[in-house]
Amino acid sequence: MIRLGIIGTSWITAMFIDAAMKTNAYDLTTVYSRSQASGEKFLASLDIDTDNVDVVTTLSDLYQSIDVVYIASPNALHFEQAKVAIQSGVHVIVEKPSFSNPTEFEKIESLLAKHPDVRLFEAARHVHQPNFKAIQETVAKMAQLQGATLVYQKYSSRYDAYLAGQEPNVLTREFSAGALYDLGVYPIYAALAVYGTPNAVQYLPRLLRNGADGSGVANLFYDNFNVTVIFGKTSNSYLPSEFYGLKDTISVSNIAELEKVTYYDGEGNSNHLGDVPEENPMIRESQDFANIINDPTTNHAEYSQWFQLAKQVNQTLFDLRQSAGIEFPADIKE
Template sequence: MLKLGIIGTGNIAHQFIQAAQLAGGYLLSAIYSRRLETAIQFALPYGDVELYTELEAFVASDLDVIYLASPNSLHYQQALMILEAGKHLIVEKPAFSNPKEFAHIIEVAANNQVLVLEAARNYHEANFDIIIDFLKDKTIYGASFNFAQYSSRMENLLAGIYDNTFQGKMSGGALVDLGIYEIYAAYRLFGQPKTARYSADLLPTGVDVAGCGQLIYDDFQVSMIVRKNAQSSLANEIYTDQGTLILNHIQGLQSAQFRGLDGNTRTIPLKSLQHLMLEEAQVFETILSKPEEHQDLYTHLLTVAQQVNQTMTLMRQDANIQFEADL
């Protein structure tokens, strides 16, 4: 069993713990929060768990792996402490603010003989394997991906209060929060794009509340819509020489239909999802439990994570989005 520690007391951390418990290879052992009251409240569903308010003591405790889900801009410094303490790291997407941070983290992880994994859950969904297999005999003409989810922070935003997710100093914005899922889906389905563009609706804090992007491949483009200020029910579509494949989403993929050029529609059978983060937790448990047996898989995931980070950075630069961490 992997002794698991948690940094971050938001809903995403609860979700990962639930997935880890379903996966069965983790033992929740410790939780860190700056405030003891917050840690106590967060830990209530989980029974006897060690609570820490000092980060140094937390990373020095008897843990195998730490899941890091603090605000984006804090990932880098906290990751350094975790890796230098000899702990494996699972860091919630977006893992790091820019390629320079990511490259240094990889170097530190290698020097300390530990692993670092970005928690981008949709890349691990088995249903994408079914979609990839379905597309094998088809020529891709392009795709349209859409992720518009009205933020729980919009009420504050409209009142002129900019929470972490909407601040450049916190490495926030719609692209790195929601658009990253679309980029990861494109990487999974089509590989690395040749280049990328992004046009954004910018806030006074310098980050995007919404935007449109293109991932450009040799023979086609993937169009992206990203919004945190609206809710959308638009499907995600992949265009081929034989018809259009319609997906319910690019994360949490649960339904797929193919509308042929002859007008006929058929349903593509997909696997049911037990939990959005379960497949991710299972993959990470497999790698971390026997890293020497899964070096190729680890190297692949790390390479893709770096490439996705580079693509997002290119798109941010195109839209004039600058983080404090870039300076």
Template structure:
């Protein structure tokens, strides 16, 4: 069994812990929270072996194989680096790091600790429906771009409207719509189309100075990908990938719950796989496969592909922020 530690006790950490349990490949060896009461409650609810209020202590004493980091975005880098230096693999919630400088430092640390694996928790590109999209795209004679949408109203925006500054909406925590929901369609675009040649971003700023929603354009050699995302309103619009007369339609560029292929005659084929009980289970199964047998040829190839995606997404997110004139304090460190 893979000994797992966690950082963070919010809903996404709970979902990952549940996915780890469903995979039957992990044991929850330790959980970290800054607050003792929160650590005790989360650890007890999930039968963690030990609860910690000191992150360094968990890394030193937990005998961990891998740690999942779901703290505010601006804290990912320091926590990931500390784990790598202790030869502990890392699963970092997306977006993994705030800028290219942090990613470059992580790459250097990984080179010095070759047994350590770094996974970015981009759950949707590990799901069966993502693989259905890949297969459908392989059958298109040509690709002419895409419109990708992922927009959901955040309850924490109510706090902003009331004068608050929740972490997810503040530059000091490397927050905002691009870093939160925007990363999903950016990841999808990178995984399907590769690295764009140029990017543009038109953010809508909110009272905290962060972007509440925005429109991004990724320009490739032969087509563009338009990405519409936000946390201050809702959208039910489909996402689409364009061939010539054929279209691949998705319910959402983040959830990938339904996938359809529509041909020139208007006929529709439902490509959707059965709904997942937990959308994070496929990624946890994938990560376990690499951690348990890192030298198997297919595992080597898959890990390298995921790592390249992560590096490219990090660069694209940074380039989009520069294009939209969005800066984080983390950029100055």
């Protein structure tokens, strides 16, 4: 069993723990929290036996007792937490976006080279789903590619707090957050996983009073087509996402959740692709990561592919921010 440690006590952490336990590959042993009380409160909220799970309040105590850490803290904290984990010989599963900028990513990549037995995974759960793989396989068969329109616009549970004058972490540049890094990362990941790295990018954001982006439209430019990405945290959208061939089209109900994927052949005929998604969308990525940890040699090519995709997404997100003049404090740190 892989000894699992946790940083972060939000809903997404609880979802990952549930998924990891359902693979029967992990054993939750340790939860890191800034206070003992908040860690114990989080454990009490989980629908699993936590009698043998410890709560710790220092990273040194966390990393000495686990094989892999799942990091779901605010984005700006990912780099330091992952760095210490790698130095401690602990594998890292870090929520997307993994790091604030390419400089941080390159430092982590260099550190991994010095610790060749350690693996780092970005938890882009949707690209591990069977329905996403069905999209990739179908796009590869299209006679002519004409790009895509990808949409992920969801009202943030923290936007009301922002409107009331507060500064929630997920809507501030201080924590390397905003619409692009919180929601836009899903369709950006999808675009790069299907089409590869774009030749050029452009981001047109709607900025909040604190300089963070609340919503926006990103354009990814390829040789023979463009991809338009629409996302935001200040309103809801129920538009599907679409991948275009010549006459044929793939329609996706939600590019992050992938509940329904439909292929239209251009003659009015439709065909559902993939399967009914699992109740917990993080099960597939949890199993994929466990496979790598348990057998890194056999699965090295797949791991390398995921790592390179994560690196390309990191660069693309940074380039999009640069095009819009959005700077994070993490960008100017030594």
